[in-house]
Amino acid sequence: MDLDGARRIGYRVEQTFRYAYDAPVTALAQRLVVVPRRRHGDQYRRAHRLTVTGAAHARRDRLDSAGNTVVRVVAARVERAVEFRLTADLERVAGDGPPxxxxxxxxxxxxxxxxxxxxxxxxxxxxxxxxxxxxxxxxxxxxxxxxxxxxxxxxxxxxxxxxxxxxxxxxxxxxxxxxxxxxxxxxxxxxxxxxxxxxxxxxxxxxxxxxxxxxxxxxxxxxxxxxxxxxxxxxxxxxxxxxxxxxDVAPTSGTYVGAPGGTLTGTRTVTVTSVDREPVRAS
The missing domain is CATH 3.10.620.30 (C8orf32 fold)
Incomplete structure (x- = not known):
């Protein structure tokens, strides 16, 4: 797909990370850098949702010194698995970049x-x-x-x-x-x-x-x-x-207390949802 001549482009990012354990683990502390920046030159984050399932947890979102969104999740106990699921809608506007x-x-x-x-x-x-x-x-x-x-x-x-x-x-x-x-x-x-x-x-x-x-x-x-x-x-x-x-920007990293051998699996889909090109002018 030729995207470099487009005036506006819409993207959707869908991504999951799932950690599965052979036995319950405690003191899970996870760091996620998966939410796209609010703005990066001509790229804008229009909407996003990051959900955590599989354990009762506390969450904190913050911007680091470079302007990245860093999400920290802590859970006292995970029985079998914890999953992080991101959906983000982005738009690129020609002429608004580079950063x-x-x-x-x-x-x-x-x-x-x-x-x-x-x-x-x-x-x-x-x-x-x-x-x-x-x-x-x-x-x-x-x-x-x-x-x-x-x-x-x-x-x-x-x-x-x-x-x-x-x-x-x-x-x-x-x-x-x-x-x-x-x-x-x-x-x-x-x-x-x-x-x-x-x-x-x-x-x-x-x-x-x-x-x-x-x-x-x-x-x-x-x-x-x-x-x-x-x-x-x-x-x-x-x-x-x-x-x-x-x-600095590893998508996922963290620690837990428990037996070694946890398994990480993930999915990722990035789709172009819209492409707006300049109309062709008659000569």
């Missing part, structure tokens, strides 16, 4: 300093050396291309704790690893950049890409690149959250 930030964001140490997952090694620095350019946007685009070429896609070769350097050494990874490699390169290059968690239309699981901040007049703008596919991120991408790396 803008104060010019000071270009010097934000959180977007410039390496994290545990993005710390560069000599191999990363050698890749970054191929991306030298005077223009920040050109450097970012080159970093996307180089990161894409550096990793072959392979599910199961890495985990959520694999670092950029480890993924690069193995030569194989998933979208999260490509994003971490590009972020590591950007930080070597002095480009403020952030990890993006979200969805790609037509892809099975959640997706990850990178936004690089560049100056634009008296503001900074966030330009989106997908190093897993080696291209800019367009209207087929739905943003959920942004952070320094995967650890």
């Amino acid at each position: 803008t930030l104060p010019l000071a964001a270009l010097h934000d140490p959180r977007l410039l300093r390496p994290t545990r997952l993005t710390a560069p090694d000599e191999a990363v620095r050698e890749l970054a050396a191929r991306c030298r350019a005077a223009d920040a946007e050109e450097r970012a685009g080159r970093a996307c291309e180089v990161a894409h070429a550096a990793l072959a896609y392979g599910y199961g070769a890495t985990t959520v704790s694999t670092t950029a350097a480890q993924a690069l050494a193995g030569g194989t990874g998933v979208c999260q690893d490509s994003a971490h490699v590009m972020l590591s390169m950007c930080r070597v290059l002095g480009l403020p950049a952030r990890y993006v968690s979200g969805h790609l239309i037509g892809q099975g699981g959640t997706h990850a890409w990178v936004e690089v901040l560049v100056p634009c007049g008296d503001r900074a703008v966030a330009l989106a690149f997908d190093p897993c596919h080696g291209r800019p991120a367009g209207n087929g991408y739905v943003t959920v959250a942004v952070g320094r790396d995967y650890a």
Whole structure:
């Protein structure tokens, strides 16, 4: 589906996470980063509902320092399973993006300093050396291309704790690893950049890409690149959250007291509900 020429696009995100246990567990504490941002450039969250079933619980929703919605759920006891179900309706309005930030964001140490997952090694620095350019946007685009070429896609070769350097050494990874490699390169290059968690239309699981901040007049703008596919991120991408790396915006994480061996299953559907294009004008 060609979405990049549309004036308005409607999306619906439906997602579930279900944790099942062999025996009752106690002191469940769950963190969810699955509700799309209220606004992200030209993307708007119009409505959403997140429900929790399977246990009596308390819930707290808040915005973190990056503007992401973080939901924390605690339950004293779960007998067999607990399920989290999200439905969100979003709209993209052409011309309202990309995301803008104060010019000071270009010097934000959180977007410039390496994290545990993005710390560069000599191999990363050698890749970054191929991306030298005077223009920040050109450097970012080159970093996307180089990161894409550096990793072959392979599910199961890495985990959520694999670092950029480890993924690069193995030569194989998933979208999260490509994003971490590009972020590591950007930080070597002095480009403020952030990890993006979200969805790609037509892809099975959640997706990850990178936004690089560049100056634009008296503001900074966030330009989106997908190093897993080696291209800019367009209207087929739905943003959920942004952070320094995967650890900041993991869709679901938590703890409980009880026997090990809980099983996580999930579903995810992202559909385009409407596409509004400019009318064709007669010549």
